[in-house]
Amino acid sequence: MDNLKDLIIIGGGPGGLAAGIYAARADLKTVLIEKGMPGGLAATTEFIENYPGFPEGISGPELAMKMENQAKRFGLEIVYDYVEKLTPQDKCFVIKTGSTEIYARAVIMATGASPQLLGVQGEDELHGRGVSYCATCDGAFFRGKKVAVVGGGDAAVEEALFLTKFAEEVYIIHRRGELRATKIIQQRAKDNAKIKFVWHSTVVKIIGSTMVEGVQLKDVRNGELSNLQVNGVFVYVGTRPSSELVKDLVKTDERGYVLTDENMRTSYPGIFAIGDLRQKALRQVVTAVSDGAIAATAVEKYLEEL
Template sequence: MYDVIIVGAGPAGLTAGIYASRGGLKTAIVELAMPGGQAASTENIENYPGFPNGINGYELMNLFHKQAITFGVEFIFEEVQKLDLKEQIKKIHTNSQVLEARAIIITAGSKPRLLGVPGEDTFRGGGVSYCATCDGAFFKGKTVVVVGGGDAALEEGAYLTKFAEEVIIVHRRTGFRASQIAMNRAKGNPKIRFELNAVVEEIMGSNHVEGVRIQDVISGVQREIHADGVFIYVGTDPNGQFINEEIETDDRGYILTDHRLQTNIQGVYAAGDIRNTPLRQVATAVGDGALAAVEVEKYLSECDN
């Protein structure tokens, strides 16, 4: 029996664990993979306060993880399969056991959205990637396509120029969702060129990626571009496969919360990228995690009185 179980060990979950455990609550974090979430696979985080020269995402998340352990957070590395939230004592079903807690904070984060074109599944791990930090070094001296127009696409595209000879950014519009600094860096990089008003229709190849077929969204004309790899950054989807119908979500599956990060179920909170939020950054996830843990403390204190 725990006071609080946190589902997910990204920046929101790790922060919630630090605050909850430091506040005297018996705390566990359940995580399928390594701590850190998507932040751990980011090459350089420049906008997290306290690091004027930026910091490697894995290094930052490793510090979060160590701090959580210092305050006594227990880590359980298993997959959450379903939640049972009907009673006051909540149950978390993993692949090997049933955990019980008086409160739950869901911080499962989000995952890269699939492009959904022919060849994506075929070449995943064979030239199709969603993580430049993980796979960029495999494309030394080669040509890669980056799909997307947000910060992730432009920042990871710039990172890929450390290895690739040419980076081609394909975006469906002429305007970008990315920050001005990310756009300036990408546009000023001689290794980057843009294919705008274009969408990828197919990823082609035999045993590995050999190119993409793109279509001009205005003229409808299609043509092929040579590429040795494709990196996809077209948004994210929530890691909510274990969330049942009891928890209210928006039409995309992100959890709805009030201003105190409580869901529609008493004693169940959500924080970070898994919830319906206008900004998904390490800084906002940290703030969410802190607030959710403090609200859990208040909730449990009220239950005890």
């Protein structure tokens, strides 16, 4: 089989790139397939200040680029394509992409997670017309305007802070009376004059015909409805795993996150899962990179035992 690889890594975020670095250094015939730009969700983050080795912090895109360059230096082959199907076949796997089929003896799933939707009226219709899930991508379109950020975790508050570079006012809408973000990030938001907090509230509707004109809010304490005029809505209410390729092959939890052991092995021999895709307590760049290193090492041992 001419195009049989030792390993296919599906997903080019920090975990996938770290796995690629370790696999390439172990001299495994490896291909990493990425459907968009390398870096995953990390590449949409304006500033990362808790990744070791960068005392002044580093932008998400720059960190992703450095990881990609490092992986290529060790000989990792990176293919930009969309994986349509993953099928086990005769002790190997067939990976069907938009343009070809590749065979591999092992697979590392590094497909990560995508933003959780609000699921309210107006969200789909106005996506790209004021509704966004990436402040780094779209923030500059809202210069001098008013925007809302929905959520109260680290991502929501960090992106709200980023949006103050452009927007006139940034409303953080949170269903509780206090944020879930780490204290240092919370304090920065509270110290920023452009940020205003809307507590105990959920978005029940996004208002607008051709562009976002506002949001309808519900007070979770008494059910009262009110409208808030904004030009943009940035949604940060969590993530959902991108596990569609393997959900019928491996065990997952009730939300679709893939279950693995400490060596990143799934319930299906030869399929490994890393990063935001798998069930874990902490989803950060540093833990994704750790998962990738562990998985690549585990793949090497798995292939030796075949």
